[in-house]
Amino acid sequence: MKLKMTLLIAALTSMTAQAEINISGFASVNGGKVLSGTGAPHYGVEPSFLADYPIVSTYTEDFSFSPESLIGLQVTGDLGDGLSVTGQIVARGANDFDAEFEWAYISYDLNDNWTLQAGKKRLPLFYYSDFYDVGYAYVWMRPPADNYTWQIFNYEGVNLLYNGSVGDWGLSANIYTGREDDTENKLLSDFFFRAPTREIWEDILGGVVNLSHDWLEIRLTHMRYTNKRFINGEPEQWNGKFERDGKFYGLAVNADFGNLFVLSELNRLELDADFDTYMISVGYRFGEITPYIMYSDYEQSGDGDVEKHDTTAVGVRWNFHPSAAFKVQYDRVKDDSFDYAVAGDSKAITFGVDVVF
Amino acid sequence: MKNLIYIAFMLLCAQSYAGVAVIVHPSNSSSFDDSVINRIFTGKEKSFSNGSKAIPIGQDAGNPVTEEFNTKVLNKSSAQLKAYWSKLIFTGKGTPPKEAANDAEVIQSVSTNPDTIGFISSGSVTGDVKVIKEF
Numbered sequence: 223m224k225l226k227m228t229l230l231i232a233a234l235t236s237m238t239a240q241a242e243i244n245i246s247g248f249a250s251v252n253g254g255k256v257l258s259g260t261g262a263p264h265y266g267v268e269p270s271f272l273a274d275y276p277i278v279s280t281y282t283e284d285f286s287f288s289p290e291s292l293i294g295l296q297v298t299g300d301l302g303d304g305l306s307v308t309g310q311i312v313a314r315g316a317n318d319f320d321a322e323f324e325w326a327y328i329s330y331d332l333n334d335n336w337t338l339q340a341g342k343k344r345l346p347l348f349y350y351s352d353f354y355d356v357g358y359a360y361v362w363m364r365p366p367a368d369n370y371t372w373q374i375f376n377y378e379g380v381n382l383l384y385n386g387s388v389g390d391w392g393l394s395a396n397i398y399t400g401r402e403d404d405t406e407n408k409l410l411s412d413f414f415f416r417a418p419t420r421e422i423w424e425d426i427l428g429g430v431v432n433l434s435h436d437w438l439e440i441r442l443t444h445m446r447y448t449n450k451r452f453i454n455g456e457p458e459q460w461n462g463k464f465e466r467d468g469k470f471y472g473l474a475v476n477a478d479f480g481n482l483f484v485l486s487e488l489n490r491l492e493l494d495a496d497f498d499t500y501m502i503s504v505g506y507r508f509g510e511i512t513p514y515i516m517y518s519d520y521e522q523s524g525d526g527d528v529e530k531h532d533t534t535a536v537g538v539r540w541n542f543h544p545s546a547a548f549k550v551q552y553d554r555v556k557d558d559s560f561d562y563a564v565a566g567d568s569k570a571i572t573f574g575v576d577v578v579f
Numbered sequence: 580m581k582n583l584i585y586i587a588f589m590l591l592c593a594q595s596y597a598g599v600a601v602i603v604h605p606s607n608s609s610s611f612d613d614s615v616i617n618r619i620f621t622g623k624e625k626s627f628s629n630g631s632k633a634i635p636i637g638q639d640a641g642n643p644v645t646e647e648f649n650t651k652v653l654n655k656s657s658a659q660l661k662a663y664w665s666k667l668i669f670t671g672k673g674t675p676p677k678e679a680a681n682d683a684e685v686i687q688s689v690s691t692n693p694d695t696i697g698f699i700s701s702g703s704v705t706g707d708v709k710v711i712k713e714f
Contacts, residue, residue: 244670288674297668308671329671334625334632339671352670359666383672385625390614392623434623436614445705478653541658544640578665 241299243247247579250357252290254572256283259555262563262574267420271553272571273364275371276409277316281570290364290574291315292325294355304331312355324355324376335386339576346396346430349441349474357576361485361505361539363551366518369487369499374423377402387533392434399427410451420452443476449493460494468493481507498525510541520564529562531555546577598701599648602685602708604693605630611711617653619696622673623661627696636688636697637676644682648698651714 239389256441271281279289294312301307310325327341344352350365354375355366379400386393401424410419428445446469451458460466484504491497495574497520505514516535524530539550550573557566599605601616603609609627618624621633627633638645640657667673679685682703689697690707703709 248665248669294669310669327671344670353666356669357664359662359669385622385673387624392618394623405696406639441697507656510656541656542656545661547658578661 225328239369241301244298244300245295246298247295248356248358248577249293250286250291250355250574250576251365252357252538252572252574253285253287254281254570254574255285256281257569257571259283259568260268262557262566264560265563267565267576268373268565269568270565271555271568271572272413272565273367273553273570274393275413276373276375277314278408278412281572284401288315292355293319296325302335305329306373315357317465321390322531327381331567335384337383337385339381340379342376343381345375345402345407345426345443346428347372347375347444347470348444348472348489349476351375353382356547356578357549357574358578361512361514361549362503362516362535362537363549363572366501366516366533366535368531369489369501369518371499371520372491373407373421374402374404377423377426379426380548390435392432393397393431395430396525397429399425401426410453415453417454420455422450423447423468424450431557437478437480439474439476439478441472443470443472466493476570483507495528497521497529498523512539514539520562527559528563529564530558531564532558545579546575548575549573597644599651599698600701600704600710601642601652601696601698601712602689602704602710603696603712604689605707606693607696611633613652613712616696616712620653622650622667622675632694634695635676636685636695638676638677638682638685638698639680642681644698644700647651648714652698677701680699680704 225390256271261267261269269283273279273281273290281289292312292314294306294310296310298306298308306329307327308327308329309323311321312324313319313321322324325338325343327343329337329339331337346352348370350360354365377400379398381396381398383396384394405421406422407421410421411417426447430441430443432441439527441520446466446467450465451574457464469492476485477484486502488500499519502517503514503516505512513538519532521530533553533555535553537549540548543547553570555568557563583606607627609629619633625633649655649657653660655700663675664675679688682699685697685699686705686708689695
């Protein structure tokens, strides 16, 4: 892994002589605090707003800029004839701004429509998964935490991408395969098990189809994987086995009528149980100012005490500069579980500035 | 002085009423409608109806004609368009059109490369390019 990174950096720096180098980036400076909340006292969790599960972006009653602030730099070396190398480094406040490669891949255009990519990429589970870090690209402070809960968000593998059209419809699609071995998974280690947890998703195989026409956009996805887990070095067992299979299904429908827009997602992960998530959001553009509302929900199947929480959010985005947006958002989280409680109920205010450059 | 102000005022008016002309190489006989033009400039359509590769050429974001094109043809504000391209750039799914500095540069590219398509203010159109649509 380290070696691959070193090779990539070497590749990126050594080709400066022949290649056209493009540098772009994004940053978010976000702050906020919990206004009131119950926490989960039986797990020692103080009143908290968990804004991002995998990164464990946690706001508490003390105001902080750390949980969600980040800066990302992307360097692309275009070697000509459709071949390029891309590295994206992200430093997060939640990780003390330690810079890490989140993306590192080689891309080759087979023709005008097909592109083959290999390396480390974002796992494109949800609609916003692969540009989650680029706050400027969406209206809210963040895609809804209740939906974007899964602990693995990168993979190393191969991705075949299609970009073109069918009649009047824009069509983009991709098929990907690979694996991820996260030696100390942050969400599971720091939050859920409170012990070093190694999380493996292997034999990942997934596909995405995205259709767009005028005001309508539809995204369909399916992904399957095999899960292995080690807590404190001990293999986890599920029903007497050291592995289990997961299947993910997702549908996103967005409608944009010019000023009024509606965004929605509906997802299911089949693992030991079914985990259903959905969100719906409505916004209206008044020139550069866009107020919006959003509701998101997470529910595990089964009777009795299961993991179940939802969030209602209202906020405003203001494009105050050609490359920057200011946002402020109020979130009310309701956590309906006891044994499966995440962070309890909370009401929180967050705000920030997103830029791209 | 009065004349100068008058001329400046006329120029401003002329600019705001100029309109946008979408142009291609005179030899390009492909068919175009608003949807095709929109898809080519948002990276969703990669070729012309004649089968040739389509290379869109944008203009500097600060030029008034760019904003007019974005609003009238792409139906997006410049912030919306920037958000749209950010999503594609940082996920390795696409790159925005190369930007020319002004109308003259667009005409220069389009008149010499049959694969290109660009937009300029209607008043700048010359015989070297073919206007396929005016907005």
